[in-house]
Structures are given as structure tokens and as C-alpha cells.
Amino acid sequence: MTLDAHVLLRRDSFTVDLRLAVASGVLAVVGPNGAGKSTLVRALAGLQAHAGRVEVAGRVYDDPTAGTHLAPHRRSVSVVLQDALLFPHLSVLENVAFGPRSRRGSRRDATTAARDWLARLGVADLESRRPGTLSGGQAQRVALARALVGGPDLLLLDEPFSALDVTTRWEVRRDVRHHLAERAGVTVLVTHDPVDALTLADLVAVVEAGALVQLDTPERLARSPRTAYVARLVGLNLVRGEAEGSSLVTATGARLQTAVAARGPVVATFSPTAVAIHLTAPAGSPRNVFSATVGSVDVLGETVRIGLDGPLPLSADVTTAAVSAMGLRPGMTVWAAVKATEIEVAAG
């Protein structure tokens, strides 16, 4: 299943011109406010007229040359916004069954499917509650169940976690992660949080002022951001592995000490500025010291991003002065140190 979309929209002071072609999986769209991210979601859902061509899973949704513009209900899409927007007059179960019922499913099948998805998102016990009585996290889980239940070809998530507090956000993200990964369709996740993008997405599109700046895997984006803006926005180091107490073991056997204890598969993120480069093995507090080979040297404005190869591939931001003082160049062997307190851990 693929998404092949060109969203084109011109207004007086605003142009969105985005080409996105991805196979099934999760595409994160990140960018500052006003970059056109929500316009993209509305256009893909059919809620906003635009002059581009959109094709999902072989079906043409929009085609200006043919005059095609499918109404939202004729598209196989679902939308989750920052606010859960559960229908206040329906119970939780009726909310989740709304989609299947609207698609002319039988009441029994709709209810069965709705119960199944409420259980998958851990909120089966809420089925008879009214939305007004739910907490923010509960409401967003129900909204995600409502969007996932029909197995839409295109799932649109517009800042789905950003109204939640930090802990709830962590839990909902953890619990929705494998449901998104298992989906047959395409998921577009709009977010301003790089951790959302790096932990949930197979591909990340960085959007600025209505235009695509870079489309890459999270790892490649962190390692070789095309602009200083991308580096700042999503240029995080991303290490996947298995948590064992307060350390993380990667598939290649590298061990990363973290400040927090966790269990199971996790994703550790930390800024390239948290990575220090030394010519000799450093002594003292940083427990995370890795031998590495300089792979790339990219100047991004005031700083230089160093790509480091080794058992734990890393990106490090250093000053231009440091680069010339140490004489850093590709192929050199160096030591990289990461402070454990700078590392954020999220469920993977």
C-alpha cells in the first residue's frame, strides 16, 4: 500500500507545495508552526480543496486534471487531532463503532470490532462511559481506537500526543507504537516533537514554510541533516536497544548507560551536543565512552556535525575551532563520550 501525494495550495501569503511518496509504514511530518502540516492533513483527508494529485493504495483521491476530488467519506482515511474530539453524545463504544457503522457495517460487527480495538488500546473497561468523564489520556486512546478500527488505507494523526502530559504521552506513545507498525496502510503523523518522529516513524519528512526540506529515515536524518534547521529540529542521536536496568544494549552489543531504569525494548535519544569528542580515551565522569572513526564532517553554520562510525554510530556537534584544534577529518580514530544525564529514554 502506498501514498503518492502532491499537495498544492496557494493563498495570499501562504503556499504549500509538498510531494510525498511513501510505501506503507509511518511517515512523520515535522516542522514549525505554520509550516503547512495541518493543511497537509486536511488536504489528504479531503477536508481542504487543493490543486495537487493524491493517490492512496492505487485509488486516486484528488486529480486536478481529471477534476477528481473525492469527498472525505469516500476516502479510506481516519483522522486523529490534538483534541480527541469524541462525539460528546455517544458512549465510548458508540464512538469507536461510529466508523464501521457509517461504512454500512452491521451493528454487531461494528460493536465487536470496536470492543476489540478498545481492548487493544487498554481501555476496554471504559466502553459505557461518556467522553466528558474521561481523562485526556483515556480520551486520546479512545480517539486512536476510533481511527484504527476500520483499518483505513491512510491514517492521519495531527499532533495526537501534544495535549497530553509527559507521563501520559510516554504511555500512549508506547501503547500505540506497535499498532502503527503492524498496520498495512500508510500512517501520516504530524508532530513538532522529534521524539515522536524518531520513535514511531519509518520515514521523517521535514517541512518548512510549506516546502519539503528533507525526507529520510530517522537514523539518516540525525546523521546527515541537510540544513542547520533540520539538524536543530530532528538531528537527535537515536539508539534502539534492550533496556537492562539503567543501561541499554544495542543489537551490535554496544552498551549505553542511562540515568533512568527501564525494561524491554527502548529508544534512547540525545542531542549531538551531548556527545564530546576526545583524541585520547577520557578519564573521569562520562561512563559512556566509545571508540569511533570519523565518518563525515559537515559544517552547519556555527557548528560542525561529525558523523562517527563504530559499534554505536553517533552524531556529535562541535565548534569549528574544536575541529581545527583537533584536526578532525574522515578516517581518524577518536573517542566519543556521552553524558548519561543527557539521554532521554522512551519505550521502543
Added chain:
Amino acid sequence: MSASPTSLAPTIAAPDRPLPLPAGLRAPAAIAVVFLTLPLIAVLLRVPWSSLPDRLGSDFVRDALVLSLGCASAATVVCLVVGVPLGFLLARADGRLGSLARALVTVPLVMPPVVGGIALLYAFGRGGLLGGPVYDATGLTLPYSTAGVVVAEAFVALPFLVISVEGVVRSADPRFAEVAAALGARPWTVLRRVWIPLARNGILAGAVLAWARALGEFGATITFAGSMQGRTETLPLAAYAALYGSNQDDALVLALLLIVVSVAVLFALRGRWRGALS
């Protein structure tokens, strides 16, 4: 007393009490309250309570009551059938056409009902713009019939319902409908399962207001439908006829009935209609 923090606390903690208004406002305000309540008290004092059951059971009062309740309810149904769709469309209509439609809808709201009755005669009367051809073709005519009462009442009551529905639809979050459409709901399903439940309070408030307005209708009804007992003589018309006819006590009983209904309507709406109309 020393200026300790405890003695200062009440002064600091009293900002929820607003600055007092001039005391001179109280006298005219009191006059307004007396002016509004005294007539009601006067009626209640003169109601012939001992003969009330007999009078309520009389043909004259019973005919008027049954006719009034029936016509007001029928007029409300007419208002719902055409007014709810209009309210929804007006809530969405921006631009010149929308403003024009909104102005036209509100004209009957401010127009004297007698003028409405005259206008209805020229539109739907036997020689009227639409009534003429219909009479020539079918022999059917509206004025001076029970159906004419319903038409007159619906004409006067409809704007109340339309404005109420428009207000509640305008204030509802349109994203609910967008989410519903994205979940696969066709436009009629979105209307039935999302918009109407979201607008429920406004529709109900509008219907109650329209019903109350129809029940109290006088000017347009007497002009368009006349005043014939059992056919077109509703409660207000009967009260007026009794007052200037033979029986002032019947007039008082009918007035009491209308007061009771008005208070019941006020109770049914409670604070709701203000929200629905804003």
C-alpha cells in the same frame, strides 16, 4: 488595631466584589419591577377561584384551549420542518446572500403581527399572490380556517426557531463533523448522528420558544383567520372577546391559563435559551 497582615487580608481578598453602582439606579429599577409584576398580581387577585373548575370545563374555554394547544403544536412542527434546515444553512452562509437571507428572516420578528396578518392575506388569501391561483385550481382557501391559524402562528414563530438553531450551530465545533466525515459518514449521516445531537439544546429551546410565541399569537391570527369559536378562536382571541363581551370572569380564567403556560415555558427553558440565542 495594628496593621498586621491578618487585618489587611480581608481588603486584599475582596476583589470579587465589584465597584458599587450609583445608588440612584435603585429607585427606577424598583419601579420597573413593580411595573412588570403588578398587573400579574392584579389578575391573580381577581381570578374567580371558586368558579374556576366550572369555567375551565365550559365549551367556550375548552374549545379555545384545545384549539390553541393543537394549532401551536402544529405550527411548531411546521417551524421545525422548515426552520431547522434554514437555521443550519444560515449558520454556514457567509457573504452577501447569507446576510440578506438573515435580514429577511428577522423581519417578521420586528414587524407588528397585524401587518403580518395583512401580508398573509395578500399572499395566501383567496385573491392573493399564491392563494388566488390555488383557490382557482382546487377551491381550497386558508383564511378564516383552522389551517389559517396554524399558518399565521408559524409565520410569527418561525424566526425564533431559526435564530435559535443558527446560534447553536454556529457555536458548535465544526471539527466533530469533519472527524465524522473522515470516518466514512456520508453528509446525511453526519447531520443525523453528529450535527443534530450537537445542536439538540438549541433546537429544543427554539421549539419551545416558537411554541410559546404561537400560543400567545393574536394580531396575525385575528387578521388572517378571524375569531370563530372552535375553529379559529384561540386562547388570546377568546380572552379578548370575553373581556369586551359578556364575561370578564372567563377572560380572567383564560388569562390565568396563559400565565401558567408562560411560566411553564420559562421553567422548561431555564437559562438555556440565552445560550442558544447568543
